Amino acid sequence: MVENRPWLNALTHLLLIFGIIVVIFPIYIALVTSTHEAEDILTTVQPWFGSEMLENYGTVLQKGKVNASGIPVGMMMWNSLIMALGIVVGKITISILSAFAIVYFRFPLRKLCFWTIFLTLMLPVEVRILPTYAVVANLGLLNSYAGLTLPLIASATATFLFRQFFMTVPEELAEAARVDGAGPMKFFFDILLPLSRTNLAALFVILFIYGWNQYLWPLIVTTEESMTTIVMGIQRMLYVADAIPEWNITMATAILAMLPPLLVVIVMQRQFVKGLVETEK
Amino acid sequence: MEKRSTFNNLWLPYLLVAPQIIITFIFFLWPASQALYQSFLLEDAFGLSSEFVWFENFEELFSDPLYLDSFYTTVLFSVSTTFLSLSLSLMFAVMADRVIRGEMAYKSILLWPYAVAPAVAGVLWMFMFNTGNGILALTLQSLGYEWNHVLRGGQAMVLVIIAAAWKQISYNFIFFLAGLQSIPKSMLEASAIDGAGPVKRFWTIVFPLISPTTFFLIVVNVVYAFFDTFGIIHAVTQGGPYKSTEILVYKVYNDGFVGLDLGGSSAQSVILMIIVVSLTVFQFRYIERRVQY
Amino acid sequence: MATVSIKNAIKTYPGNVQALHGISIDIKDGELIVIVGPSGCGKSTMLRMVAGLETVTSGDIHINEEWVNKKEPADRDIAMVFQNYALYPHMSVYQNMAYGLKNRKIPKDQIEQRVRETAKILELENLLVRKPKELSGGQRQRVAMGRAIVREPKVFLFDEPLSNLDAKLRVQMRLEIKRLQERLGVTTIYVTHDQVEAMTLGHRLLLMNEGRVEQIGTPLEVYEKPQTLFVAGFIGSPSMNIIPAVLSSNGDLALLGDSLSLPLTHSENSANSDSQVTLGMRPEHLEACESEKASMFLQVEMLEKLGADTVVYGKLEQTELVLTVRLSGIHPVVSGDRLPLTIPSEHLHIFEIDSGKRLN
Numbered sequence: 001m002v003e004n005r006p007w008l009n010a011l012t013h014l015l016l017i018f019g020i021i022v023v024i025f026p027i028y029i030a031l032v033t034s035t036h037e038a039e040d041i042l043t044t045v046q047p048w049f050g051s052e053m054l055e056n057y058g059t060v061l062q063k064g065k066v067n068a069s070g071i072p073v074g075m076m077m078w079n080s081l082i083m084a085l086g087i088v089v090g091k092i093t094i095s096i097l098s099a100f101a102i103v104y105f106r107f108p109l110r111k112l113c114f115w116t117i118f119l120t121l122m123l124p125v126e127v128r129i130l131p132t133y134a135v136v137a138n139l140g141l142l143n144s145y146a147g148l149t150l151p152l153i154a155s156a157t158a159t160f161l162f163r164q165f166f167m168t169v170p171e172e173l174a175e176a177a178r179v180d181g182a183g184p185m186k187f188f189f190d191i192l193l194p195l196s197r198t199n200l201a202a203l204f205v206i207l208f209i210y211g212w213n214q215y216l217w218p219l220i221v222t223t224e225e226s227m228t229t230i231v232m233g234i235q236r237m238l239y240v241a242d243a244i245p246e247w248n249i250t251m252a253t254a255i256l257a258m259l260p261p262l263l264v265v266i267v268m269q270r271q272f273v274k275g276l277v278e279t280e281k
Numbered sequence: 282m283e284k285r286s287t288f289n290n291l292w293l294p295y296l297l298v299a300p301q302i303i304i305t306f307i308f309f310l311w312p313a314s315q316a317l318y319q320s321f322l323l324e325d326a327f328g329l330s331s332e333f334v335w336f337e338n339f340e341e342l343f344s345d346p347l348y349l350d351s352f353y354t355t356v357l358f359s360v361s362t363t364f365l366s367l368s369l370s371l372m373f374a375v376m377a378d379r380v381i382r383g384e385m386a387y388k389s390i391l392l393w394p395y396a397v398a399p400a401v402a403g404v405l406w407m408f409m410f411n412t413g414n415g416i417l418a419l420t421l422q423s424l425g426y427e428w429n430h431v432l433r434g435g436q437a438m439v440l441v442i443i444a445a446a447w448k449q450i451s452y453n454f455i456f457f458l459a460g461l462q463s464i465p466k467s468m469l470e471a472s473a474i475d476g477a478g479p480v481k482r483f484w485t486i487v488f489p490l491i492s493p494t495t496f497f498l499i500v501v502n503v504v505y506a507f508f509d510t511f512g513i514i515h516a517v518t519q520g521g522p523y524k525s526t527e528i529l530v531y532k533v534y535n536d537g538f539v540g541l542d543l544g545g546s547s548a549q550s551v552i553l554m555i556i557v558v559s560l561t562v563f564q565f566r567y568i569e570r571r572v573q574y
Numbered sequence: 575m576a577t578v579s580i581k582n583a584i585k586t587y588p589g590n591v592q593a594l595h596g597i598s599i600d601i602k603d604g605e606l607i608v609i610v611g612p613s614g615c616g617k618s619t620m621l622r623m624v625a626g627l628e629t630v631t632s633g634d635i636h637i638n639e640e641w642v643n644k645k646e647p648a649d650r651d652i653a654m655v656f657q658n659y660a661l662y663p664h665m666s667v668y669q670n671m672a673y674g675l676k677n678r679k680i681p682k683d684q685i686e687q688r689v690r691e692t693a694k695i696l697e698l699e700n701l702l703v704r705k706p707k708e709l710s711g712g713q714r715q716r717v718a719m720g721r722a723i724v725r726e727p728k729v730f731l732f733d734e735p736l737s738n739l740d741a742k743l744r745v746q747m748r749l750e751i752k753r754l755q756e757r758l759g760v761t762t763i764y765v766t767h768d769q770v771e772a773m774t775l776g777h778r779l780l781l782m783n784e785g786r787v788e789q790i791g792t793p794l795e796v797y798e799k800p801q802t803l804f805v806a807g808f809i810g811s812p813s814m815n816i817i818p819a820v821l822s823s824n825g826d827l828a829l830l831g832d833s834l835s836l837p838l839t840h841s842e843n844s845a846n847s848d849s850q851v852t853l854g855m856r857p858e859h860l861e862a863c864e865s866e867k868a869s870m871f872l873q874v875e876m877l878e879k880l881g882a883d884t885v886v887y888g889k890l891e892q893t894e895l896v897l898t899v900r901l902s903g904i905h906p907v908v909s910g911d912r913l914p915l916t917i918p919s920e921h922l923h924i925f926e927i928d929s930g931k932r933l934n
């Protein structure tokens with residue numbers, strides 16, 4: 001709409017800049033803090049970058065916070081990466097397959113399967129931690145990547161997203177494939193999967209962030225320090241009785257913890273927005 | 282909605298749903314039923330024997346002032362978080378919808394907090410409010426206001442609310458913006474011709490039109506505040522000081538894993554489940570995002 | 575090359591929707607049969623049952639003497655062209671055409687050769703690397719046909735393949751399909767609800783209504799001797815005038831209203847005299863004549879001058895019956911005229927009132 005009210009335009013930009021500041025400021029402070037020596041930030045705020053960036057990040061990646069277990073953050077990031085990718089791949093695989101079965105086949109227990117999957121929508125891990133922990137412990141999966149990922153990969157939302165998408169694929173495409181002599185799996189791999197590309201990308205973004213940012217679950221299934229993930233690792237750095245609180249190290253870890261998901265959001269912004277909006281349908 | 286043409290195969294569909302169904306059973310339904318079952322049991326102090334006590338655990342919970350406090354804390358926390366985050370996001374979305382130049386730049390950056398884990402978001406804000414060297418704490422101090430969330434419950438609450446709301450800005454922003462952009466421009470033009478100013482236009486036309494989005498976001502944000510904020514609480518306040526920020530999920534964890542009270546923690550889990558189920562059902566029933574089946 | 579035989583095919587959809595009530599037809603080798611009828615009459619259902627995309631509730635379908643009721647579409651050696659073409663959006667034209675052959679494990683060089691040959695026939699050679707979304711509607715249609723032709727099937731099945739094209743392209747593609755079918759000589763079943771398409775394409779037509787066969791016959795048979803009132807009304811444009819009439823006691827006059835009568839050819843009449851019937855007259859068979867030769871007069875109300883024809887609408891004098899008349903050429907009649915009309919008795923169609931069956 002053409003509307004020219006200079007004061008309104010100015011206010012618009014002003015408020016948006018305020019929004020940007022609200023978003024960026026905490027991150028900026030963390031980044032600045034991570035480039036100073038611990039002593040320099042004990043009682044003062046450093047407004048601008050220091051000179052210890054390489055030094056601090058090198059320490060963090062290789063040694064972690066020495067007073068707090070001293071697990072290299074590099075290793076934590078590796079664990080987080082495996083967990084995130086495990087969740088992404090696992091979730092996408094099992095949900096696309098089950099959505100395919102539910103949409104493209106008629107079988108006696110179909111509705112039951114659908115509702116079983118639907119139930120998972122209502123049971124976030126937070127409400128069933130104790131018994132889930134018991135199951136994982138009984139299966140001997142504590143301190144393993146399987147234990148970290150498996151309980152998180154059943155997801156109704158991803159299944160619904162694929163189901164929704166499959167329903168919009170024209171009927172005739174499957175029929176043409178059948179006439180062309182493609183069996184179900186051939187149809188799945190040759191036609192359905194390539195057509196799902198954009199949905200896969202969108203889900204990848206959402207699930208990667210979801211997986212990387214897991215906190216409570218890794219906290220309880222990993223007791224061995226070599227299995228620590230970075231997001232929970234930060235927490236362990238907070239509550240150590242340092243002689244000098246090493247905020248620089250903690251903040252460097254925080255920056256490293258948000259870097260991968262942030263990069264994914266920045267690089268794949270379009271897919272991210274699509275994924276977010278679609279998974280809520 | 283059903284496909285008219287399907288593949289015929291006796292066992293393949295079962296094979297395809299099997300992984301998801303098996304995982305759902307092992308890690309969802311079985312544990313959930315265990316929680317339900319255990320919520321009716323009372324274990325002795327050594328965990329050697331247990332006794333079926335019906336609703337005793339629940340009765341005990343609801344007569345436990347600590348639990349009721351935690352309930353109150355949770356409600357306060359989620360309502361404040363939801364309100365703060367929604368109002369900020371709505372304001373940013375309305376502005377971003379108006380702006381013509383630089384829209385992309387603003388939008389891109391407002392998406393960032395989504396990528397930040399709740400626990401990390403908590404740590405960022407915690408540092409800024411850290412007594413002695415946090416930029417905001419020092420600023421407040423110079424204004425004559427003593428900030429110390431380690432000692433003061435109210436301040437701790439404010440801190441976790443801010444962190445939780447900050448993290449959720451992106452999500453709300455995206456949905457509000459989508460809602461705003463789906464309003465037909467002609468409707469706004471018509472009311473502009475009728476002489477309604479921008480503020481009036483917002484309250485009489487825009488706001489009612491996006492109310493389904495708002496409603497949906499309220500539910501989503503309450504669910505978020507109830508469950509996904511565990512990381513913030515655990516990292517920033519550990520429920521303290523004096524349990525002033527002990528929300529329900531944190532209490533489940535704390536009583537179960539730290540206090541080792543199996544029955545009580547299970548009963549709490551069951552109550553939480555009932556809350557999620559009601560919120561989800563509510564969302565599906567009253568918001569048009571129905572699953573067609 | 576193949577014959578197709580359908581015997582008493584019945585289809586009941588879930589929810590007890592009976593779409594077909596027993597359809598039978600024998601299709602000769604190389605024949606092009608057009609299934610035509612109004613929307614929802616079960617044309618697609620019939621075709622899809624032949625294709626194997628829909629189960630047969632009861633009845634038998636044979637392709638080349640082989641019972642195929644239980645066979646997968648891919649094993650029936652048929653090819654199908656869909657209304658919306660159903661091209662694989664992520665594959666090039668070449669890949670779309672090659673997909674069915676690849677699934678049949680045909681050697682690569684042979685696939686290449688067949689695709690190129692087919693592309694040549696359909697003038698798609700320059701488009702082989704394009705994706706469907708980079709093609710025009712007509713080109714997509716051609717690719718869909720190419721995908722069917724390249725398979726060299728026993729039977730072609732078309733389900734309203736031209737209905738997504740604009741009028742001009744539709745005429746052009748219609749001719750092209752006819753030419754191709756004659757050239758390849760492949761038995762073809764073609765579904766449409768467009769009677770012009772049906773009349774111009776089909777060797778024989780199968781007219782369907784509400785899941786039943788109304789008539790099977792060549793275009794001329796269907797036009798000249800519609801066996802039912804439904805067929806009479808469905809075929810021809812503008813559609814046939816249908817008016818109530820009574821056969822006189824000697825059985826040779828059809829009385830229209832109170833005071834009009836038309837001579838009937840005696841021998842053809844198989845009805846009981848004095849019975850109520852329905853009379854059909856095609857607009858193009860009504861002729862303008864001199865007043866003294868007229869068997870009826872039309873009170874002209876409206877005219878459509880189309881150049882080649884003049885279509886006249888009006889009321890039959892002394893009655894409330896509305897009639898359409900199609901006069902060839904540019905006729906000098908004007909609105910308000912009293913137009914004298916006659917009709918050769920061989921062009922009168924008489925139908926039983928209740929069953930709608932043809933009587934003469």
Ligand SMILES: Nc1ncnc2c1ncn2[C@@H]1O[C@H](COP(=O)(O)OP(=O)(O)OP(=O)(O)O)[C@@H](O)[C@H]1O
Pocket residue numbers: 285587588589591592593612613614615616617618619620767
């Ligand atoms: N999968 C189905 N389930 C139930 N009823 C169906 C199904 N498919 C078709 N029908 C019904 O069967 C009847 C015949 O449908 P069909 O698609 O064969 O009609 P058609 O002659 O091809 O119509 P059109 O010209 O509109 O394509 C219709 O009444 C339709 O509603």
Ligand SMILES: [Mg+2]
Pocket residue numbers: 617618619733
């Ligand atoms: Mg049809």
